[in-house]
Amino acid sequence: MTDTVRGSDLIGAARLVGLDLTEREAESYAQTLTGLLKAARALPVPQEVEPAATVAPPEVHRGQR
Amino acid sequence: MASDELSFASIGELAAAYRRRDVSPVEATRAALARIERMDGRLNAYILVTADLALQRARAAETRFVRRESAHLLCGIPFSLKDIFDVEGLPMTCASGVLKDRYVSTTTATVAQRLLDTGAVLLGKNNMLEFAYGETHPEFGPTRNPWNLDRSTAGSSTGSAASVSAGQAYFSIGTDTGGSIRLPASYCGVVGLKPTYGLVSRRGVAALSWTADHVGPLTRTAADAGIVLGTIAGHDPGDPTSVARSPDDYAQIMLRPVRGLRVGVVHREFDGVHPDVQRAALEAVETLKSLRMEVRDVEVPPLEQAVVALLTVLAVEAASYHRQWLAQHPEGYSQAVRDRLKMGALIPAVDYLQAMRYRRVFGDRLIRVFESVDVLVLPASPGPAHPFSEETPGRDFTPYVRRTGPFNLTGLPALSVPCGFSTDALPIGLEIVGRPFADGMVLQVAHAYQQVTEWHQRRPAIAA
Numbered sequence: 001m002t003d004t005v006r007g008s009d010l011i012g013a014a015r016l017v018g019l020d021l022t023e024r025e026a027e028s029y030a031q032t033l034t035g036l037l038k039a040a041r042a043l044p045v046p047q048e049v050e051p052a053a054t055v056a057p058p059e060v061h062r063g064q065r
Numbered sequence: 066m067a068s069d070e071l072s073f074a075s076i077g078e079l080a081a082a083y084r085r086r087d088v089s090p091v092e093a094t095r096a097a098l099a100r101i102e103r104m105d106g107r108l109n110a111y112i113l114v115t116a117d118l119a120l121q122r123a124r125a126a127e128t129r130f131v132r133r134e135s136a137h138l139l140c141g142i143p144f145s146l147k148d149i150f151d152v153e154g155l156p157m158t159c160a161s162g163v164l165k166d167r168y169v170s171t172t173t174a175t176v177a178q179r180l181l182d183t184g185a186v187l188l189g190k191n192n193m194l195e196f197a198y199g200e201t202h203p204e205f206g207p208t209r210n211p212w213n214l215d216r217s218t219a220g221s222s223t224g225s226a227a228s229v230s231a232g233q234a235y236f237s238i239g240t241d242t243g244g245s246i247r248l249p250a251s252y253c254g255v256v257g258l259k260p261t262y263g264l265v266s267r268r269g270v271a272a273l274s275w276t277a278d279h280v281g282p283l284t285r286t287a288a289d290a291g292i293v294l295g296t297i298a299g300h301d302p303g304d305p306t307s308v309a310r311s312p313d314d315y316a317q318i319m320l321r322p323v324r325g326l327r328v329g330v331v332h333r334e335f336d337g338v339h340p341d342v343q344r345a346a347l348e349a350v351e352t353l354k355s356l357r358m359e360v361r362d363v364e365v366p367p368l369e370q371a372v373v374a375l376l377t378v379l380a381v382e383a384a385s386y387h388r389q390w391l392a393q394h395p396e397g398y399s400q401a402v403r404d405r406l407k408m409g410a411l412i413p414a415v416d417y418l419q420a421m422r423y424r425r426v427f428g429d430r431l432i433r434v435f436e437s438v439d440v441l442v443l444p445a446s447p448g449p450a451h452p453f454s455e456e457t458p459g460r461d462f463t464p465y466v467r468r469t470g471p472f473n474l475t476g477l478p479a480l481s482v483p484c485g486f487s488t489d490a491l492p493i494g495l496e497i498v499g500r501p502f503a504d505g506m507v508l509q510v511a512h513a514y515q516q517v518t519e520w521h522q523r524r525p526a527i528a529a
Contacts, residue, residue, distance in 0.1 A: 018388075
């Protein structure tokens with residue numbers, strides 16, 4: 001997986017999800033997405049960690065007074 | 066009660082005045098409607114004003130007081146709702162061209178229903194950023210800051226904060242996915258509470274990001290926020306993420322002494338903010354110390370990483386929620402929101418999951434900080450209200466949500482309380498963050514702070 005998103009790649013990817021992109025949109029989105037994805041992929045996550053569930057956080061008793 | 070005194074009374078004061086028969090719900094409602102009529106051409110805080118319905122409900126409340134029937138504390142109290150909540154029979158726009166003139170609600174959101182069941186008086190629905198996604202739709206225009214009409218109200222609960230700040234409503238209900246209650250509250254000088262995720266129902270609320278959306282009150286005092294939270298919180302089987310747990314007695318918790326509570330000061334986040342914000346927030350810490358709270362410095366995991374994860378998750382979930390509307394009514398979105406939604410649809414699933422995995426890493430690390438402190442404090446926003454000229458479409462949210470978004474990612478309760486003013490007379494907010502479901506303690510600290518400060522008693526000139 002490359003961190004640099006290219007506009008030309010996005011046009012095809014967009015079709016996969018039912019979107020039509022102009023070349024101008026694709027170039028502009030590529031720049032923003034490159035920044036976001038580079039940062040997201042750099043988030044330190046140990047391999048054994050599973051995704052957070054979409055439920056409320058657990059109540060914490062540790063250290064409660 | 067004089068007109069100004071009436072419009073800026075607390076919920077408790079107004080409820081007591083109703084019971085003494087000093088003021089009637091009809092008088093309070095007429096006063097609020099008159100202020101909306103007088104100011105809203107400039108503020109643009111309301112999308113819909115339901116004057117006839119409000120007066121009808123106010124008369125019903127008045128009858129209860131005349132007959133000396135028992136009534137909820139919110140009975141007859143005028144309030145507003147961000148235009149993202151369903152109320153049966155009323156249009157809902159989410160300040161978007163997609164829903165405008167197309168959508169009338171056929172059900173009522175759980176939170177709205179709980180408030181209506183108390184006899185509270187709905188004044189109308191507030192302006193907001195388009196679909197709560199960071200942009201002003203040109204057909205709706207921006208809500209102007211009551212403290213300076215050339216300044217922003219942040220977002221996305223723009224009209225909610227402005228209406229409470231300007232005395233157009235006694236409280237409002239907003240939503241918060243990255244700071245959308247707390248940032249407008251900070252900019253407008255009111256209290257904004259994002260409760261613990263799962264404590265307040267999201268049923269009947271248009272989603273932005275299911276796993277980060279929260280519903281909460283905007284009020285002028287922490288005590289008022291506690292009254293409203295106690296009314297709207299509680300299990301709702303209609304919301305799959307609602308927790309099976311009764312709300313605490315927030316009014317009681319708020320009265321507990323704060324002496325000895327441990328306050329963690331996130332010092333790193335006091336750097337890099339506007340000097341006026343830094344000064345006001347540090348002074349607020351000194352005030353907490355004077356209340357005999359134990360103040361200590363703490364380190365928290367990197368907030369900037371949490372914001373990256375939040376914005377990734379949010380972008381994908383928003384794209385999923387809007388997929389059908391985006392296909393059917395692309396012209397109904399502003400260009401900037403359309404762009405954000407399209408980009409969200411192009412983020413690979415593995416990156417969404419990476420962000421969701423980091424969410425667990427960050428949450429676990431943040432929870433451990435609460436082993437040594439009871440609450441965290443940090444500035445709510447990087448600066449006082451910015452000029453509208455800085456609101457370029459498609460701008461990067463990161464600097465704005467850096468100190469608020471991490472608590473959407475983790476679901477922790479977080480509140481902004483007015484803690485001072487900038488040299489150019491704009492309000493500043495201090496954020497107080499608690500453990501999961503320690504919403505009462507967050508309110509307790511804010512309430513104690515408001516007992517010894519007067520920032521929340523100042524009123525914008527437009528409201529005079």
